Amino acid sequence: MSPDSRGERLSRLQVAFLLAAVVACRLAAVQACPTYDDAFITFRYAANLAAGHGLVFNPGAAWEPVLGTTTVLYSLVMAVFSRMGIDLVAASLGFNLLCDLGTALLLVRFLGGRPVVTTVAILGFAALPQIARISVGGMESPLFALCAIGACAAVQAQRPLAAGLLAAATCLVRPEGVLLAAVLAVVQLRAAKALLRFVAPVLVVGAVAILLLVIEYGSAIPQSVLAKSAMQGKDPAAEKVVRFWIAARQSFLPTLAYAPLLPFVAWGLVRVLKAGGPARNLSLFSLAISTSYLVARPHTWGWYYYVPHVAWVVWLAFGLESAWTWAVQRFAPALDRSFRRFGPQAASVACAGAAAFAASRAATPIPERVYEPLWEWARRTSAAEPDARILASDIGAIGYAWQGTVLDSEGLTWPEALALRYPLAMIEALRPEYLMVVAERPRLRHLSERPEVMKLYEPVARFNATGKTALVLAPEDVPIDWSQDYLVFKRR
Numbered sequence: 001m002s003p004d005s006r007g008e009r010l011s012r013l014q015v016a017f018l019l020a021a022v023v024a025c026r027l028a029a030v031q032a033c034p035t036y037d038d039a040f041i042t043f044r045y046a047a048n049l050a051a052g053h054g055l056v057f058n059p060g061a062a063w064e065p066v067l068g069t070t071t072v073l074y075s076l077v078m079a080v081f082s083r084m085g086i087d088l089v090a091a092s093l094g095f096n097l098l099c100d101l102g103t104a105l106l107l108v109r110f111l112g113g114r115p116v117v118t119t120v121a122i123l124g125f126a127a128l129p130q131i132a133r134i135s136v137g138g139m140e141s142p143l144f145a146l147c148a149i150g151a152c153a154a155v156q157a158q159r160p161l162a163a164g165l166l167a168a169a170t171c172l173v174r175p176e177g178v179l180l181a182a183v184l185a186v187v188q189l190r191a192a193k194a195l196l197r198f199v200a201p202v203l204v205v206g207a208v209a210i211l212l213l214v215i216e217y218g219s220a221i222p223q224s225v226l227a228k229s230a231m232q233g234k235d236p237a238a239e240k241v242v243r244f245w246i247a248a249r250q251s252f253l254p255t256l257a258y259a260p261l262l263p264f265v266a267w268g269l270v271r272v273l274k275a276g277g278p279a280r281n282l283s284l285f286s287l288a289i290s291t292s293y294l295v296a297r298p299h300t301w302g303w304y305y306y307v308p309h310v311a312w313v314v315w316l317a318f319g320l321e322s323a324w325t326w327a328v329q330r331f332a333p334a335l336d337r338s339f340r341r342f343g344p345q346a347a348s349v350a351c352a353g354a355a356a357f358a359a360s361r362a363a364t365p366i367p368e369r370v371y372e373p374l375w376e377w378a379r380r381t382s383a384a385e386p387d388a389r390i391l392a393s394d395i396g397a398i399g400y401a402w403q404g405t406v407l408d409s410e411g412l413t414w415p416e417a418l419a420l421r422y423p424l425a426m427i428e429a430l431r432p433e434y435l436m437v438v439a440e441r442p443r444l445r446h447l448s449e450r451p452e453v454m455k456l457y458e459p460v461a462r463f464n465a466t467g468k469t470a471l472v473l474a475p476e477d478v479p480i481d482w483s484q485d486y487l488v489f490k491r492r
Helices: 012-032 039-050 072-083 088-110 115-127 129-135 141-156 160-173 177-187 192-217 223-229 236-252 256-275 278-296 302-331 333-361 366-384 396-401 416-420 423-430 441-448
Strands: 389-392 405-408 434-438 457-463 486-491
Touching: 012 088, 012 115, 012 129, 012 333, 039 072, 039 088, 039 396, 072 088, 072 141, 072 160, 088 115, 088 129, 088 141, 088 278, 088 302, 115 129, 115 302, 115 333, 129 141, 129 302, 141 160, 141 177, 141 278, 141 302, 160 177, 160 192, 177 192, 177 278, 223 416, 236 278, 236 302, 256 278, 256 302, 278 302, 302 333, 366 396, 366 457, 366 486, 389 396, 389 423, 416 423, 423 441, 434 441
Parallel strands: 389 405, 389 434
Antiparallel strands: 434 486, 457 486
16 A cells, blocks of 8 residues: 555644754754855845845945845845844745745645655655755755745645746746746646636736846846856857766756665656645755756756755655555565654654764854954944945855945946956056955966066965965965955055
8 A cells, every 4th residue: 555545644742843954954054054155245236235225235336226136025024124124144044944944835825744755854854964064054045946846836826926926036046937927827827717827926926026126237147147147168169078077967966975866856846746736846946957957058056956855855855755655565564654653753863962963063164263263353444434445256154244336346236347358457447445355266367467566566465264364376286176265465
């Protein structure tokens, strides 16, 4: 007899254990994973809005207003917390935890509370390192997933108006929300009235949002989207291939260690697509996101794949449920009964304990060794020199504390960067008072190409997790890959 036909469901106590595991795993992840630098970009936008400067990165700059964030709705939420005087790092952690608890509850409903599949899905959502890391990174991904999964559930519950509003909200959290609206519209094609009630709020909210953005910024397309689309290496064709494989790996095999699970994931996806319901809607949305990345091959970061990771653990849960049912029916029926009584509780405790142990062995030094000293230096320096400009590629953490103008060499918040293209050209054209350079080989090698320009600057500070203090570095002295190792120069 299959789990479906038994009709057994998790008890409220068992659901509570699973939700507690989500909380425990997120608290452990806070200890092990720092806030993303990019999150501080949104935080600076939110703080400026809360202070009455508008949703801008550099208040009063000649090129403002510029929409350098793709997550308008999340910025507005963070602005509310900033207005209340709440630290935005803490606010993001608390808010995203609430979003994840909402997502977990929706997944319980998605899966009907069936013991095996629900337990695996919720604990996978709680403990998968990629999901936990993104969740505590300060980004908008948990809100994006909650709105998307809520829309999928609303469609299944035949509440198209609510689904439309949630789909519209999803679009305001991340641009990929447009794919959700398209997927859910196709799902409802055969129900004309439901389709109309779903599409109406999407179009109305979308039209109002576009109109307001055009009035304020001159375009509804964020500057950050334009900048990321322009990011190209020296060999664009080769980079496109690399980006394709990054998208494929992040979507379906986040790490090679998960390779033995792929057969269960694949079978689970087949089961979900056959079964229909909200899990299928979520899966179609996830596949649409992954397909768009595989086709367009944009520059993506880990948090872009939050929804695909959530879908991945759902597929894994369905696949393992099939394997479990087959095994226990043939070899250990009593084990199945025991699991249904005590398994979710025991698995939740074990999952939380494992997460706490892993976090204690890998506590992140980034807040203490990088962010806090960097903020202290930035506040002190920019207060003493209020007109000083700093040019940086990682503008989040420095922008969170710098009181003056932050020039973004990547062009996410500063359009002129796209015209100048290279940091040396920006330095020559503007002679900013400060530079903050990531201590990685390609960047230092680029700066060394014009020693006469760099003679205008002297290194004055360094911030990294390893405690290294050397200020004079050759390209060969640093790794080739990115790390949070920042070298600060002051104009002589």
